Amino acid sequence: MAGYDYIHDGAAIYQRSFSMIRDEADLSAFPVTDANIVVRMIHACGMVELAQHVSMSADFTSSARQALKGGCPVLCDSEMVAHGVTRARLPASNPVVCTLRDERTPERAKLIGNTRSAAALDFWGERLKGAVVAIGNAPTALFYLLELLDAGAPKPAAVIGLPVGFVGAAESKEALSQRTDVPWLIVHGRLGGSAMAAAAVNALASETE
Amino acid sequence: MAGYDYIHDGAAIYQRSFSMIRDEADLSAFPVTDANIVVRMIHACGMVELAQHVSMSADFTSSARQALKGGCPVLCDSEMVAHGVTRARLPASNPVVCTLRDERTPERAKLIGNTRSAAALDFWGERLKGAVVAIGNAPTALFYLLELLDAGAPKPAAVIGLPVGFVGAAESKEALSQRTDVPWLIVHGRLGGSAMAAAAVNALASETE
Numbered sequence: 331m332a333g334y335d336y337i338h339d340g341a342a343i344y345q346r347s348f349s350m351i352r353d354e355a356d357l358s359a360f361p362v363t364d365a366n367i368v369v370r371m372i373h374a375c376g377m378v379e380l381a382q383h384v385s386m387s388a389d390f391t392s393s394a395r396q397a398l399k400g401g402c403p404v405l406c407d408s409e410m411v412a413h414g415v416t417r418a419r420l421p422a423s424n425p426v427v428c429t430l431r432d433e434r435t436p437e438r439a440k441l442i443g444n445t446r447s448a449a450a451l452d453f454w455g456e457r458l459k460g461a462v463v464a465i466g467n468a469p470t471a472l473f474y475l476l477e478l479l480d481a482g483a484p485k486p487a488a489v490i491g492l493p494v495g496f497v498g499a500a501e502s503k504e505a506l507s508q509r510t511d512v513p514w515l516i517v518h519g520r521l522g523g524s525a526m527a528a529a530a531v532n533a534l535a536s537e538t539e
Numbered sequence: 540m541a542g543y544d545y546i547h548d549g550a551a552i553y554q555r556s557f558s559m560i561r562d563e564a565d566l567s568a569f570p571v572t573d574a575n576i577v578v579r580m581i582h583a584c585g586m587v588e589l590a591q592h593v594s595m596s597a598d599f600t601s602s603a604r605q606a607l608k609g610g611c612p613v614l615c616d617s618e619m620v621a622h623g624v625t626r627a628r629l630p631a632s633n634p635v636v637c638t639l640r641d642e643r644t645p646e647r648a649k650l651i652g653n654t655r656s657a658a659a660l661d662f663w664g665e666r667l668k669g670a671v672v673a674i675g676n677a678p679t680a681l682f683y684l685l686e687l688l689d690a691g692a693p694k695p696a697a698v699i700g701l702p703v704g705f706v707g708a709a710e711s712k713e714a715l716s717q718r719t720d721v722p723w724l725i726v727h728g729r730l731g732g733s734a735m736a737a738a739a740v741n742a743l744a745s746e747t748e
Contacts, residue, residue: 334682334714336707340654343679347705375584376703376729410734413618445549470552473543494585494734496556498545505543520585523734525619525703 347373348539354378363391367515367533374529375521385507386515390488393513394462394534397487402460403427404531405486407447407493408467414528415464419535429453448474459484462534465491466527469498476505479512488513490530492522556582557748563587572600576724576742583738584730592727599697599722603671603743606696611669612636613740614695616656616702617676623737624673628744638662657683668693671743674700675736678707685714688721697722699739701731 337343348369355378357365364386372380398404401422406412412428420426429435429450439449447468454461458478463486465472472491479485491506491514493499503516515530546552557578564587566574573595581589607613610631615621621637629635638644638659648658656677663670667687672695674681681700688694700715700723702708712725724739 333686334711336679336682336710338653338657338679340656340679343654343706350705373704375732376705376708409622410619410737413622414733444547445552447549448547470545470547470549473545477542495582496559496585497552499585501545502543523584523732524623525732525734528619 344539351378355381357381360384361391366537366539367391367530369539370529370533371517371526374525375523377521380517380521383518383521384515385518387507387513390513390515391534394488394490397460397462398422398424398535400460402462402487403457405454405457405461405463406527407450407465407471408524410524411464411466411527411531414466414525415531416535419532419538421535424535425457427454427457444474445470447471451475451478456484458486461486462531463489464527464531465489465493466522466524467493469493469495469502472502472506473498476502476509479509485512488515488534490514490527491516492527492530494522494524494526495520553748560587564590566590569593570600575746575748576600576739578748579738579742580726580735583734584732586730589726589730592730593724594716594727595724596716596722599724600743602722603697603699606669606671607631607633607744609669611671611696612666614663614666614670614672615736616659616674616680617733619733620673620675620736620740623675623734624740625744628741628747630744633744634666636663636666653683654679656680660684660687665693667695670695671740672698673736673740674698674702675731675733676702678702678704678711681711681715682707685711685718688718694721697724697743699723699736700725701736701739703731703733703735704729 351372399421403425406428415426432453435450439446448470506514560581608630612634615637641662644659648655657679715723
């Protein structure tokens with residue numbers, strides 16, 4: 331079959347992509363272990379400028395990596411995040427959980443007067459303790475998580491806070507970045523999304539590039 | 540529970556988001572029906588500047604909408620795209636298909652000397668005829684689709700070509716935009732992704748905002 335001129339080998343494409351990102355992105359603000367996470371987040375969105383907008387708490391990477399190695403669940407606010415997590419990279423066959431489609435979620439949303447994305451968190455239950463939380467879609471889910479923590483919910487090991495968009499995304503991420511009770515990762519402003527949140531999980535899950 | 544100050548109503552959040560996008564984005568290059576698609580793509584990535592980089596063929600929106608109304612399948616290159624398509628918006632309970640995890644895909648990839656993302660397309664088969672194709676992840680899948688078309692594969696009704704990233708993404712989208720045999724939508728350059736591809740499908744599926 332006559333064809334186009336492009337790289338056909340998946341591993342070579344990854345290698346070349348990460349090499350281009352490291353050439354172009356200014357990662358000087360990050361320790362090496364944190365920079366590896368930023369590289370994968372950039373890979374997911376195609377923008378090297380993202381590096382300027384990423385912040386994480388000093389304990390984020392070590393806490394998240396340790397929790398994953400210990401078998402903690404990955405709790406996701408959307409099916410897209412859950413389906414973006416590469417199962418083969420997870421160090422301990424960690425469960426990947428999304429409760430958005432739990433049949434009780436719509437009723438729960440009415441009861442608490444919040445979105446389904448927020449209400450779904452009520453079905454994480456005790457799994458929240460020591461978990462890696464990955465929020466890539468809904469600002470309301472991130473705000474509600476912070477409210478649950480204030481109300482005494484178990485503490486996760488790390489919170490990837492990457493809701494995207496125009497209403498509440500920037501505000502919810504800033505609120506997360508003010509917290510000292512949980513390790514956190516954010517992107518300031520409107521950028522984020524489920525692919526980026528899954529990429530952060532995938533970077534934490536394995537040091538293989 | 541004491542809380543943060545944010546909008547709790549999902550419908551109100553959507554309405555406010557789309558209103559902000561229409562205020563801020565320059566959509567003057569697009570007819571109204573096309574602009575509605577760009578608005579949802581912007582919503583998915585948080586960047587109003589995206590509008591400057593979107594192109595679609597003149598027949599794209601009408602062809603894709605008509606095909607969806609007629610019950611065509613939505614063929615996706617990744618599980619994330621497939622899981623980002625809102626089933627309730629689809630006009631004819633359209634099947635949403637991703638063959639990346641088909642058990643035959645790894646073997647097929649070896650046989651054709653291409654990525655699994657590309658090889659998965661060989662299992663779309665006759666479903667390609669009149670389908671809406673949504674590629675949000677792999678440039679190799681988009682290049683391979685064009686090669687299949689050149690080799691006589693059935694023509695889809697529309698191709699959403701939004702692979703993201705650093706190696707082949709821009710090139711594969713430019714190649715698609717040179718085609719006159721299929722209606723197409725692209726974003727020039729590195730931007731794209733599964734959330735954006737799913738957003739385009741969701742915009743085409745229903746005119747409800």
